[in-house]
Amino acid sequence: MTSMAAADTRDQGLRRGIGTFGLAAAIVNVVIGAGIFSLPAGMARTAGPYALIAYLLCALAMGAVVLCFAEAGSRVPTSGGTYGYVEAAFGPLAGFVAGVLLWLSCVLAAGGIAAAFADALAGLLPALAAPVARAGVIVAILAALMLVNLAGVRPASRLIAVTTVIKIVPLALFVLVGAFFVHPAKLSAGVVPDAGGIGRAILLSLFAFQGMETALGASGEVADPTKTLPRALVGAMAFIALFYIAIQLVAQGLMGATLAGSHAPLADAMATIDPRLGLLLVIGTAISMGGWLGSDLLGAPRVLFAFARDGFLPRALGRVSPRTSVPTMAIMTHAAIAALLAVTGTFETLVVLAVLAGCALYVGGCAAAWVLRRRDVALVGPPLRLPWLGLWTVLGCGSMVAVILLARWDEIGGLVAAIVGSCALYWVARSGQKSVRPE
Numbered sequence: 001m002t003s004m005a006a007a008d009t010r011d012q013g014l015r016r017g018i019g020t021f022g023l024a025a026a027i028v029n030v031v032i033g034a035g036i037f038s039l040p041a042g043m044a045r046t047a048g049p050y051a052l053i054a055y056l057l058c059a060l061a062m063g064a065v066v067l068c069f070a071e072a073g074s075r076v077p078t079s080g081g082t083y084g085y086v087e088a089a090f091g092p093l094a095g096f097v098a099g100v101l102l103w104l105s106c107v108l109a110a111g112g113i114a115a116a117f118a119d120a121l122a123g124l125l126p127a128l129a130a131p132v133a134r135a136g137v138i139v140a141i142l143a144a145l146m147l148v149n150l151a152g153v154r155p156a157s158r159l160i161a162v163t164t165v166i167k168i169v170p171l172a173l174f175v176l177v178g179a180f181f182v183h184p185a186k187l188s189a190g191v192v193p194d195a196g197g198i199g200r201a202i203l204l205s206l207f208a209f210q211g212m213e214t215a216l217g218a219s220g221e222v223a224d225p226t227k228t229l230p231r232a233l234v235g236a237m238a239f240i241a242l243f244y245i246a247i248q249l250v251a252q253g254l255m256g257a258t259l260a261g262s263h264a265p266l267a268d269a270m271a272t273i274d275p276r277l278g279l280l281l282v283i284g285t286a287i288s289m290g291g292w293l294g295s296d297l298l299g300a301p302r303v304l305f306a307f308a309r310d311g312f313l314p315r316a317l318g319r320v321s322p323r324t325s326v327p328t329m330a331i332m333t334h335a336a337i338a339a340l341l342a343v344t345g346t347f348e349t350l351v352v353l354a355v356l357a358g359c360a361l362y363v364g365g366c367a368a369a370w371v372l373r374r375r376d377v378a379l380v381g382p383p384l385r386l387p388w389l390g391l392w393t394v395l396g397c398g399s400m401v402a403v404i405l406l407a408r409w410d411e412i413g414g415l416v417a418a419i420v421g422s423c424a425l426y427w428v429a430r431s432g433q434k435s436v437r438p439e
Contacts, residue, residue: 018153018157018221018222018223018228019223019228020227020228020231020232020235021161021232022157022158022160022161023157023215023222023228023229023232023233023236024231024232024233024235024236025157025160025161025164025165025236026157026160026164026215026295026298026299027211027212027215027216027232027233027236027237027240028164028168028236028239028240029160029163029164029167029215029291029292029294029295030211030212030215030292030295030296030299031208031209031210031211031212031236031237031240032164032167032168032171032240032243032288036171036208036244036247036266036288037264037265037266037267037281037284037285037288038264038265038266039204039205039208039244039248039265040247040248040251040252040259040265040266040269041259041260041261041262041265042201042204043055043201043204043205043248044251044252044259044260044265045260045261046197046198046200046201046204047197047198047201048197048260049187049188049189049252050198050201051201051248051252052245052248052249052252053198054198054201054202054204054205055205055241055244055245055248056245057202058202058205058206058209059209059241059244059245060399061206061395061396061399061400061403062206062209062237062241063237063241064366064391064392064393064395064396064399065362065365065366065396065399065400066212066233066234066237067234067386067389067392067396068365068366068368068369068370068389068392068393068396069082069085069212069213069216069233069365069366069369070229070230070233070234070384070386071230071369071372071373071383071384071385071386071389072085072365072368072369072372073085073216073225073229073230073233074225074226074227074229074230074383074384075088075369075372075373075377075378075379075383075384076088076372076377076379077222077225077226077229077379077380078306078379081102081213081215081216081299081302081303082098082099082102082213082216082361082364082365083095083096083098083099083102083303083306083307084306085364085365085368085369085372086098086364086365086368087099088368088372088377088379089367089368089371089372089375089377090364090367090368090371092310092426093423093426094364096307096312096422096425096426096429097419097422097423097426098361098364098365099303099306099307100418100422100425101357101358101360101361101418101419101422102213102300102303102357102361103300103303103304103307103334104354104357104418105210105354105357105358105361106296106299106300106303106334107300107334107337107338107341108341108354109211109296109354110142110293110296110297110300110334110338110341110342111337111338111339111340111341111342112341112342113289113292113293113296114138114141114142114289114293114338114339114342115138115341115342115343116289117137117138117141117286117289117290117293118134118137118138118141118342119134120282120285120286120289121137121286122134122137124282134343135343138339138342138343139339139343141290141293142293142297142335142338142339142342143335145159145290145293145294145297145335146297146331146332146335148294149294149297149298149301149326149331150321150324150326150328150331150332151324152324152325152326153221153298153325153326156294156297156298156326157298159294160291160294160295160298163287163290163291163294164291166287166291167284167287167288167291169284170280170281170283170284170287171243171247171266171284173277173280174247174250174266174269174270174281175243175246175247175250177270177273177277178250178251178253178254178269178270178273179250179253181253181254181272181273182249182250182253182254183253183254183256184253185256186252186253186254186255186256186257187249187252187253187256189252189256189257199406200406202403202406203355203403203406203407205244206355206358206359206403207354207355207358208244209237209240209241209244210355210358211295212233212236212237213358213361213362213365215295215298215299216229216233216299221302225380226378226380226381226382226383226384230384247266250269251265251266251269254269254270254272254273255268255269255272264281264282264285266281267279267281267282267285293338296338297331297334297335300334301327301330301331301333301334301335302327302330304317304327304330304333304334305317305318305327305330308330311429312426312429313429316329317329317330317333318330353411353414353415353418355407356404356407356411356412356414356415357415357418359400359401359403359404360400360404360415360419362396362397362400363396363397363400363401366392366393366396366397366400367393367397369389369392369393370389370390370393373385373389
């Protein structure tokens with residue numbers, strides 16, 4: 001179980017410089033990624049006119065998870081986020097499995113967004129579609145964002161805050177302008193889905209809601225964490241849920257049944273009003289991708305850093321720069337692996353597994369919140385104490401298990417294989433630690 005001493009050792013050398021707005025911006029940035037610019041079409045294809053219901057169900061499920069994470073984060077505000085909560089509640093093996101699944105989903109998603117960023121630029125500049133040029137774009141964007149993160153947590157969080165605002169502008173414009181042109185009759189257009197279609201829509205929308213665990217990976221660098229973490233998390237996720245529902249509502253109201261067949265639904269929807277507004281949404285997509293990668297490089301490498309500090313990975317990954325107080329090697333390693341995945345494109349087949357891994361993480365995080373409350377764990381100061389935590393724990397765990405069961409059996413088998421593989425890695429790492437201990 002994580003103790004106060006263990007947390008102090010893990011976060012030693014880090015600077016708690018992330019405030020409420022910076023953390024909230026990181027959460028918004030990493031959750032509202034490039035997917036929201038294309039998600040409305042996928043929701044329309046799977047759920048038709050019931051897409052908004054799927055969003056609402058997903059938002060309610062995520063609401064319970066967010067409340068549990070808010071209390072768990074206030075009790076164990078350490079590097080690795082969910083990894084720290086689960087480890088403190090259930091021990092190092094469970095924590096390790098949670099950390100592996102968290103990092104794996106993050107790095108696969110980072111590879112996907114980086115590749116999508118290159119493809120988006122190639123759409124504007126066809127010369128960048130060549131394999132060498134595409135690889136150059138991927139390496140360039142990841143290297144640039146990596147350098148910002150290597151400069152320190154404050155410059156990284158400021159960049160995220162700026163890109164979040166810039167990204168939100170075209171989306172807000174889409175909602176505010178598009179609302180005046182919504183056709184009420186189009187809101188009910190589309191093919192009525194069966195239960196399976198709504199289930200896949202919930203799975204799809206959950207992917208769009210995931211990501212808060214990435215930003216929470218930098219919990220060891222949050223100022224006044226017992227107050228900052230809950231405020232930033234609850235505020236950011238409430239904003240995201242309302243924003244997603246508004247975007248889907250406007251997109252459906254502008255395009256109706258044709259929304260399901262669009263490859264760039266927000267741009268196409270705005271183009272029905274004015275083609276120049278469609279171009280603005282294309283630019284917003286590129287900014288969104290870059291901002292998402294910046295948030296990923298802030299939070300996800302801290303999972304590698306936490307593993308190294310706990311003895312599961314080479315010590316170099318757990319070193320902190322004496323000048324900038326950031327885990328330099330962890331950031332560089334994460335960026336390099338993401339670039340490799342983006343260039344090769346092998347990550348695409350694991351998208352659904354990333355969603356299921358996130359669900360498993362949420363189950364662990366919700367259960368951890370309850371256990372931490374029962375044990376009265378508080379590593380930094382007086383924690384948040386939510387009313388009806390038991391209810392939120394049951395709703396959060398139950399809804400995430402239900403979402404996992406919506407997947408195909410081969411996809412569930414992939415999740416089980418990832419968990420079993422993580423357990424095997426843990427025992428190998430533990431055996432290696434024991435073999436090098438002095439007599």
